[in-house]
Amino acid sequence: MARPRVAYACTECGARQGRWVGRCPDCGAWNSLEEVVEAPAPRARRTVGYAGEAAQVRSLAEVRPEGDTARLATGLGELDRVLGGGLVPGSVVLLGGDPGVGKSTLLLQALAHLGREAPVLYVTGEESLRQVALRAQRLGLGEAPLRLLAETQVEAVLEHATREAPRVMAIDSIQTLHTEALASAPGSVGQVRESAARLVRHAKATGTALFLVGHVTKEGSLAGPRVLEHMVDTVLYFEGDTGSRFRVVRAVKNRFGAVNELGVFAMTDAGLREVSNPSALFLQRHERQVPGSVVLVTREGTRPLLVEVQALVAPSHLGNPRRVAVGLEVQRLGMLLAVLQRHAGVSLHDQDVFLNVVGGVRVEETAADLAVLLAVLSSLRDRPLPRELAVFGEVGLAGEIRPVPGGPERLREAAKHGFRQAVVPRANAPRSGGAAGLAVRPVRRLEEALAAAFEEA
Numbered sequence: 001m002a003r004p005r006v007a008y009a010c011t012e013c014g015a016r017q018g019r020w021v022g023r024c025p026d027c028g029a030w031n032s033l034e035e036v037v038e039a040p041a042p043r044a045r046r047t048v049g050y051a052g053e054a055a056q057v058r059s060l061a062e063v064r065p066e067g068d069t070a071r072l073a074t075g076l077g078e079l080d081r082v083l084g085g086g087l088v089p090g091s092v093v094l095l096g097g098d099p100g101v102g103k104s105t106l107l108l109q110a111l112a113h114l115g116r117e118a119p120v121l122y123v124t125g126e127e128s129l130r131q132v133a134l135r136a137q138r139l140g141l142g143e144a145p146l147r148l149l150a151e152t153q154v155e156a157v158l159e160h161a162t163r164e165a166p167r168v169m170a171i172d173s174i175q176t177l178h179t180e181a182l183a184s185a186p187g188s189v190g191q192v193r194e195s196a197a198r199l200v201r202h203a204k205a206t207g208t209a210l211f212l213v214g215h216v217t218k219e220g221s222l223a224g225p226r227v228l229e230h231m232v233d234t235v236l237y238f239e240g241d242t243g244s245r246f247r248v249v250r251a252v253k254n255r256f257g258a259v260n261e262l263g264v265f266a267m268t269d270a271g272l273r274e275v276s277n278p279s280a281l282f283l284q285r286h287e288r289q290v291p292g293s294v295v296l297v298t299r300e301g302t303r304p305l306l307v308e309v310q311a312l313v314a315p316s317h318l319g320n321p322r323r324v325a326v327g328l329e330v331q332r333l334g335m336l337l338a339v340l341q342r343h344a345g346v347s348l349h350d351q352d353v354f355l356n357v358v359g360g361v362r363v364e365e366t367a368a369d370l371a372v373l374l375a376v377l378s379s380l381r382d383r384p385l386p387r388e389l390a391v392f393g394e395v396g397l398a399g400e401i402r403p404v405p406g407g408p409e410r411l412r413e414a415a416k417h418g419f420r421q422a423v424v425p426r427a428n429a430p431r432s433g434g435a436a437g438l439a440v441r442p443v444r445r446l447e448e449a450l451a452a453a454f455e456e457a
């Protein structure tokens, strides 16, 4: 028998090296290489196509796409939304997240619903069948038509899957699986990747929809889901602050829907409950309007979301005043403060600036620029902005207010939540009037925007 070849794989990026080095030459991570045993290269085989059949060249018009009617509903509207409108048969969905965030709970709830329409199989490598049954009972799903399997060896899982022929299968979690083809320990890069590859092949060949649970740790010390991202169709991250009961599922890759789509849940004692109106959740209005607070209409995926941006500006005793941003990019804050100085004559060189997006939301779009500057100025002047004001817009280096995508939806969302005024980029303002009950003030320059926002304060 040939000796298995030994290689070294990076736990950060998955790249392979022939010998151990302290720093991964591909991604630059330190101390991230670990030993993996590579399976001997397989013999040349008959060419096999994507779905297991011999590959053939076809013309596009001949190939029938699966219509949207083929999608399966998970019973959780927010999960269906991030999946792009339900689960696509034969697709592979990676569900990543910190331990304890609620991945098993979410899957159990989804599978229990899917099980009513089609055979489903839940494979657990972390918990015993009794633990799963206990959780199902707590969730009120004790009678759900769900098939369970406690198994950690991929070959055995596939054997059962072939016999059971489920339409939906969940693996909880991919890090606990191992294949006998490799000698390395479960959880190592090689094992995770090879186990996943076998499962993905099975899913594509049989049209089974597959959920893979993957733990991510802050340090990325486990062979994380990152090495799997390119192998799957959809990558969902399940996030939530410890201590908060709200959970957010975010699509970071989706071959069957929009990315950055967001689903919001609340963890209750009866499992995860959907939150279908997240604006109301992230926006807790103050009794009285306070300085330094501005409501921003941001966008998560295709959905507009109202969030509160807060700033605190205080005299600095440091030679290098502090710039702190939570939920926003700090470099962008620095840039915006420079624009404020140049185009509005407001200098903050002797002030510390702290910025926060309330509710732990991360805002990555430039549409937050105007809200940031208004919050900063409101805090500096100790003057509250009007209570019914919502804003959005990008601020350019020349002091111009630039349009952002999704203007009409943002305005509608603001109107829906009772906002009466909006300061927005001119190109985003509707031609006629505005949304119901919302007075829209189109602005082109930063000076105009500041005047419009503070005028009625």
Ligand code: TYD
Binding pocket: 097, 098, 099, 100, 101, 102, 103, 104, 105, 106, 135, 138, 139, 267, 268, 269, 270, 271, 272
């Ligand atoms: P779990 O789904 O086991 O997390 P993961 O699979 O991502 O590791 O969820 C664990 C947490 O959820 C745990 O702290 C308890 C909490 N939880 C509830 O609050 N209510 C419930 O009904 C359930 C089942 C769990």
Ligand code: MG
Binding pocket: 103, 104, 105, 126, 172
């Ligand atoms: Mg779990």
